[in-house]
Amino acid sequence: MSQDRLIEIETGILAKNDLYAQANRARLAERSILAVNLVSSPGSGKTTLLCKTIEALGGQPLGVIEGDQQTQNDADRIRATGARAVQVNTGKGCHLDGHMVGHAMDHLDLAPGSLLFIENVGNLVCPAAFDLGEDGKVAILSVTEGEDKPLKYPDMFTAARLAILNKIDLAPHCDVDLDLYEANLRRVNPGIEILRLSARTGEGMADWIDWLRAQLADKSAPEAAE
Amino acid sequence: MHEMSLCEGIRRVIEDQARKHNVARIRRVRVEIGRFAGVETGALHFAFDVVMRGSVAEGAELVTLELPGRAMCYDCMKEVEIMDRLDPCPTCGGGKLMPQGGDEMRIKDLEVA
Numbered sequence: 001m002s003q004d005r006l007i008e009i010e011t012g013i014l015a016k017n018d019l020y021a022q023a024n025r026a027r028l029a030e031r032s033i034l035a036v037n038l039v040s041s042p043g044s045g046k047t048t049l050l051c052k053t054i055e056a057l058g059g060q061p062l063g064v065i066e067g068d069q070q071t072q073n074d075a076d077r078i079r080a081t082g083a084r085a086v087q088v089n090t091g092k093g094c095h096l097d098g099h100m101v102g103h104a105m106d107h108l109d110l111a112p113g114s115l116l117f118i119e120n121v122g123n124l125v126c127p128a129a130f131d132l133g134e135d136g137k138v139a140i141l142s143v144t145e146g147e148d149k150p151l152k153y154p155d156m157f158t159a160a161r162l163a164i165l166n167k168i169d170l171a172p173h174c175d176v177d178l179d180l181y182e183a184n185l186r187r188v189n190p191g192i193e194i195l196r197l198s199a200r201t202g203e204g205m206a207d208w209i210d211w212l213r214a215q216l217a218d219k220s221a222p223e224a225a226e
Numbered sequence: 227m228h229e230m231s232l233c234e235g236i237r238r239v240i241e242d243q244a245r246k247h248n249v250a251r252i253r254r255v256r257v258e259i260g261r262f263a264g265v266e267t268g269a270l271h272f273a274f275d276v277v278m279r280g281s282v283a284e285g286a287e288l289v290t291l292e293l294p295g296r297a298m299c300y301d302c303m304k305e306v307e308i309m310d311r312l313d314p315c316p317t318c319g320g321g322k323l324m325p326q327g328g329d330e331m332r333i334k335d336l337e338v339a
């Protein structure tokens with residue numbers, strides 16, 4: 001029996017997740033694979049955007065990890081484009097974690113220089129806290145959700161590098177103020193990049209594809225170029 | 227919302243530590259939670275009691291210590307302490323604040339029974 005009455009720990013509650021995330025990050029770096037974690041509330045258009053993105057990227061090697069509590073629907077939609085996809089069902093879980101993503105990466109076995117899209121469980125709260133080893137989070141916000149969402153759920157938008165305002169084709173039909181969306185995003189994350197887009201009409205898609213290609217180029221650039 | 231999985235994380239750490247230090251019973255667990263960690267302490271206490279059942283920390287007291295929220299003001303370029311995520315900069319009144327901490331979720335220590 002230890003004599004100590006107090007055991008000092010000082011470790012993060014999510015330390016285990018962080019270890020899995022670090023291992024994922026190292027594997028991705030080794031193969032210069034760019035991993036993008038798409039986060040949003042349910043139905044903002046993540047899968048639709050991914051299908052259009054895969055088409056637009058042409059021959060770019062890529063894979064998709066789909067996270068949902070239930071169903072294979074989203075992985076099936078991705079596979080219909082010809083791309084490889086692994087569905088992860090989290091059951092009661094409200095987010096993907098580093099461990100699940102590591103397993104899914106084993107199944108995808110992506111070639112060097114690939115792009116890995118991770119579509120997180122539709123949820124504006126929990127996925128913000130779980131590092132998956134990704135290069136960056138991209139938050140999708142559709143214009144019908146309300147301009148105040150960044151203020152109500154700041155953590156997700158603070159954690160994101162880029163925000164995509166999706167479904168702008170609907171803007172003329174609803175009373176939405178796109179500038180107010182942007183102002184509220186910058187209020188919770190002054191450094192965030194913002195793109196306005198419609199996955200339906202393709203408006204804004206070119207900027208998103210450019211953004212992805214620039215990130216890919218950075219990732220595969222030799223260390224010396226830093 | 228994920229207080230349950232946080233408590234599962236706490237349980238794993240406690241069980242590892244209990245094995246390492248060869249202790250059979252934990253009486254008190256102290257955790258440090260940042261103001262911006264998005265953790266609801268009421269829900270955390272509730273989940274803690276449920277998740278610790280059958281472990282060395284069953285029935286243990288959970289103590290949450292709050293850590294301040296810090297942010298970088300993009301207007302005056304100072305690091306400031308704020309109480310609420312959407313508070314203006316206490317120094318210059320600016321509204322462009324980038325959190326620099328306050329999202330901590332740490333287990334500080336365990337008290338052995």
Ligand SMILES: Nc1nc2c(ncn2[C@@H]2O[C@H](COP(=O)(O)OP(=O)(O)OP(=O)(O)O)[C@@H](O)[C@H]2O)c(=O)[nH]1
Nearest residue numbers: 041042043044045046047048122166167198199200
């Ligand atoms: N008008 C319009 N509808 C869109 C757009 N993007 C997606 N949608 C529609 O929004 C609905 C939800 O799209 P999904 O792609 O399934 O959304 P998701 O974010 O993947 O949903 P979950 O994975 O269930 O969280 C579908 O009916 C899409 O057709 C868009 O740019 N404009």
Ligand SMILES: [Mg+2]
Nearest residue numbers: 046047074119
């Ligand atoms: Mg989807």
Ligand SMILES: [Zn+2]
Nearest residue numbers: 299302315318
């Ligand atoms: Zn200031």
